[in-house]
Every structure is written in structure tokens, then in C-alpha cells.
Amino acid sequence: MKKLIKNVHVLTMDAEKTEYPNGYIMIADNMIDAVGGMEHAPDEKAVEEIVDGKQAIAMPGMVNTHTHIGMIPFRSLGDDYPDRLRRFLFPLEQECMTEELAYHSGKYAIAEMQLAGVTTFMDMYYFEDALAQATDEMGSRAILGETVIDFPTCDADTAHGGLDYAQSFIPKWLNHELITPAIAPHAPNTNSPEALKEAVRLSEQYQIPLTMHVAEMDYELDHFRDTLDMTSVEFLDSIGALSERLVAAHCIHLTDQDIDLLKKHHVKVAHCIGANTKSAKGVARISDLLDKQIPVGLGTDGPSSGNTLDLFTQMKLFANFHKTELKDRGAFPASEIVELATMGGARVLGMENQIGSLESGKKADIVLVETCSVNMFPLFDPYAALVYSANAGNVQDVFINGKRTVKDKVLMDRSIAELRQNLAEQMKEFTVKAKERL
Numbered sequence: 338m339k340k341l342i343k344n345v346h347v348l349t350m351d352a353e354k355t356e357y358p359n360g361y362i363m364i365a366d367n368m369i370d371a372v373g374g375m376e377h378a379p380d381e382k383a384v385e386e387i388v389d390g391k392q393a394i395a396m397p398g399m400v401n402t403h404t405h406i407g408m409i410p411f412r413s414l415g416d417d418y419p420d421r422l423r424r425f426l427f428p429l430e431q432e433c434m435t436e437e438l439a440y441h442s443g444k445y446a447i448a449e450m451q452l453a454g455v456t457t458f459m460d461m462y463y464f465e466d467a468l469a470q471a472t473d474e475m476g477s478r479a480i481l482g483e484t485v486i487d488f489p490t491c492d493a494d495t496a497h498g499g500l501d502y503a504q505s506f507i508p509k510w511l512n513h514e515l516i517t518p519a520i521a522p523h524a525p526n527t528n529s530p531e532a533l534k535e536a537v538r539l540s541e542q543y544q545i546p547l548t549m550h551v552a553e554m555d556y557e558l559d560h561f562r563d564t565l566d567m568t569s570v571e572f573l574d575s576i577g578a579l580s581e582r583l584v585a586a587h588c589i590h591l592t593d594q595d596i597d598l599l600k601k602h603h604v605k606v607a608h609c610i611g612a613n614t615k616s617a618k619g620v621a622r623i624s625d626l627l628d629k630q631i632p633v634g635l636g637t638d639g640p641s642s643g644n645t646l647d648l649f650t651q652m653k654l655f656a657n658f659h660k661t662e663l664k665d666r667g668a669f670p671a672s673e674i675v676e677l678a679t680m681g682g683a684r685v686l687g688m689e690n691q692i693g694s695l696e697s698g699k700k701a702d703i704v705l706v707e708t709c710s711v712n713m714f715p716l717f718d719p720y721a722a723l724v725y726s727a728n729a730g731n732v733q734d735v736f737i738n739g740k741r742t743v744k745d746k747v748l749m750d751r752s753i754a755e756l757r758q759n760l761a762e763q764m765k766e767f768t769v770k771a772k773e774r775l
């Protein structure tokens with residue numbers, strides 16, 4: 338099945354950042370067949386479907402490298418409490434999170450991401466089998482990691498029960514077209530060294546990604562300094578947990594030696610500027626990481642940490658915080674930030690040969706961002722428009738693996754009202770218990 342997207346300003350995000358200001362993209366089944374200027378567009382008679390982009394910006398589907406899609410119920414709950422994690426998140430997860438609630442939260446979160454142009458994401462949560470089911474039904478591309486933590490959880494009766502859960506979860510989803518299973522130890526300080534080593538072993542056995550919050554918390558660093566006289570990253574190195582399979586989320590507090598270790602072991606970094614600054618934790622040393630060619634992508638973190646699951650918000654916050662941090666207006670020009678949201682994320686997830694740019698032979702994950710809304714005029718630079726002017730509401734059409742999931746700002750095949758209604762139904766007990774804690 339061939340589809341032609343025409344009349345778009347194509348930002349390919351290939352190595353040369355090739356642009357076609359009046360361009361087309363040809364999709365054949367689930368792949369990009371050709372990209373170029375309209376003067377070379379194929380004969381429309383040879384295609385089954387034509388999409389007139391109406392001068393939209395066509396960009397690669399965005400990649401959210403760190404989130405928790407089961408956590409929609411927590412959004413806007415206790416945002417400004419300093420002890421939010423232990424006052425709301427951990428106890429409410431224990432008391433009220435069920436497989437059904439995680440599943441409906443997952444579908445809602447995926448819908449939110451699709452409407453915002455996020456076509457691929459990496460998740461860490463509980464009940465990942467239900468979240469994989471939700472992802473499969475919604476048709477997004479994802480790496481899904483079951484959480485491992487040192488206390489009983491909503492989906493495991495024993496500490497580190499996620500390791501047992503993963504034993505059946507991983508093989509079940511190993512050969513799915515869009516889903517890659519993963520293992521996700523919560524953090525270096527919330528797991529025993531033995532459990533961390535077992536998670537590493539699983540990722541080696543199945544050749545799957547491992548993802549973990551790393552160097553995020555002050556008390557995480559204090560713990561390793563006081564007990565082992567090490568940093569978190571040095572500790573992970575000492576137990577053999579650093580590898581090219583590790584996607585380390587946050588990495589806010591890094592020493593020069595930590596950065597060298599990440600580089601040496603080809604670790605990738607999911608940078609969550611919105612969550613990190615909202616919680617006053619700090620601004621990670623992204624410029625130093627990129628100087629060492631360490632792959633960096635953008636992440637929203639969960640909907641309770643960053644409140645939105647869209648990368649437009651992250652791109653804007655990235656620009657503001659990093660330019661301020663470096664005291665340099667010219668640092669990180671918009672095209673570099675769009676790269677972090679697309680190709681950078683693809684590299685972090687080890688998918689750079691499949692997604693991240695609009696090139697012949699890659700999967701057809703494509704986003705059209707309209708340019709006719711009030712906030713999009715005038716338009717001198719499409720990269721600057723995406724980073725500084727646009728928001729998720731400007732996403733017009735989305736294609737994932739060649740299939741259109743959003744058409745003219747509306748979900749195809751799904752109703753957001755119905756997804757919300759289903760989630761609200763499941764949230765009744767959660768809502769009562771959550772209000773008791775306020």
C-alpha cells in the first residue's frame with residue numbers, strides 16, 4: 338500500500354539535516370520509500386492514498402526516552418509537596434494500583450503521546466504485560482521495562498518480584514513488531530546489588546535494554562558516598578551494570594569520572610529537564626555528555642513528574658534551562674534540540690537504523706505539524722518554530738509504522754472521550770484514597 342504525503346516542509350533530520358521546503362514523503366507499507374522536493378514527486382496515479390500536508394512541517398516521529406505510562410492517575414496530585422514520592426506515589430501505588438488501572442492509564446497516556454507527535458517511547462512501570470497489551474492495541478512503538486524494587490509492589494508480593502514477573506513478560510513480547518520488552522531496576526539505591534546483577538543478567542540473556550533512574554536523588558548519592566565512598570555510577574560500574582544496553586534516566590549529578598565511565602561503557606542517557614527542574618533537583622551536564630558523544634535523548638518522565646507527555650514542552654524547557662545554565666544564548670540552536678527529540682532519542686533506544694529520521698528505508702514514523710494556527714506565524718525558521726513557537730496542539734497528522742494514528746488533530750479509530758471515561762471508571766477508589774492524603 339503506497340501513501341503520498343505532499344506539500345510539506347520536510348525536516349529529514351538525516352546526518353546533513355537535509356530539508357525540502359516544498360517536499361513530499363512516499364510511504365510503502367510500513368517503510369519510507371522516498372523523500373524529496375515536490376518537483377520530483379511520484380505520479381499520484383501510482384499511489385492508493387494522498388495526504389495533502391497543507392504546508393505543515395514534516396518531522397520524524399518524536400522519541401520519549403523515559404516515562405511511566407501507568408501513572409496518569411497521579412497527575413496534578415501533590416505536585417508541590419517536598420515528600421511527594423513517599424507521601425503519595427509509593428503508598429498509593431501499593432494500595433490502589435491494579436492491572437486494569439495501569440492498562441487504562443497506559444492507553445490514555447499513549448493517546449496523549451500520539452496526539453503530541455510522540456511515536457516511540459520507553460516505559461518503566463508495573464504490570465508491563467498489561468501496558469504492552471495497551472501499546473499493541475494503540476499501535477505505538479515502545480520499549481517496555483518491568484520495574485524491579487526492594488519492596489513488595491502492586492504487582493509482586495515479594496521484594497524484587499519484578500525479576501520473576503519479567504521471566505514470563507520478556508519472552509512473551511520478544512518478537513513483537515513494535516514492542517521490545519526490557520528490564521527496569523528502579524534505581525541503584527532501591528535495589529540490592531544481587532537484584533541489580535540479576536537484572537543485568539536478564540538483559541544479557543535476552544539481549545534486551547535495561548533502564549534505571551541513575552544519579553537522580555541527593556540521598557542516592559549520599560548513600561553510596563557514605564557506605565562505599567563511591568558515586569552511583571562508580572557503584573554501577575563495580576557490579577558490572579554499565580553497558581551499551583543501559584538507558585540511564587536523569588543522570589543529574591555526575592562527576593567528570595562518571596562521565597568517562599558512561600562513555601567507556603557506551604551507556605545512553607534519557608534527559609528529563611522538565612521533571613528535574615520542577616522538582617528542583619538540578620540541570621544535568623548535557624553539553625559535557627554530548628561533547629563526549631554520549632547519546633542523549635529527551636524524556637518527559639511520568640505524568641506526575643513532568644505533567645505532560647509531549648516533547649514540545651521538553652524542547653522549550655531544554656532551551657531555556659541549558660542556555661541559562663551555560664549563559665549563552667547561542668548554545669543549543671533549535672536544530673540541535675529537534676535532533677535530541679528525534680534522532681538523539683532513537684540512538685538512546687538503539688533504534689537509529691530504524692527510526693529518528695525521514696530517510697528511504699526507515700520505518701514510516703512521521704509527524705506533520707501545522708503552520709496555520711495563530712502561534713505559528715510568521716515562520717522564518719522551521720526548527721525554531723518547533724522548539725520555541727509550537728506546542729503539542731499544533732500536531733496535525735501522525736503516522737506510526739506506516740499507519741495513520743492521528744488525522745487532522747483527532748485520533749483515528751479511538752475516541753479520547755471514551756479512553757478518558759474508561760480511565761475515570763477505574764480511578765474511583767484511587768481518587769478517594771488520594772484525597773485522604775492531601
Ligand SMILES: [Zn+2]
Nearest residue numbers: 550586638639
Ligand atoms: Zn522516572
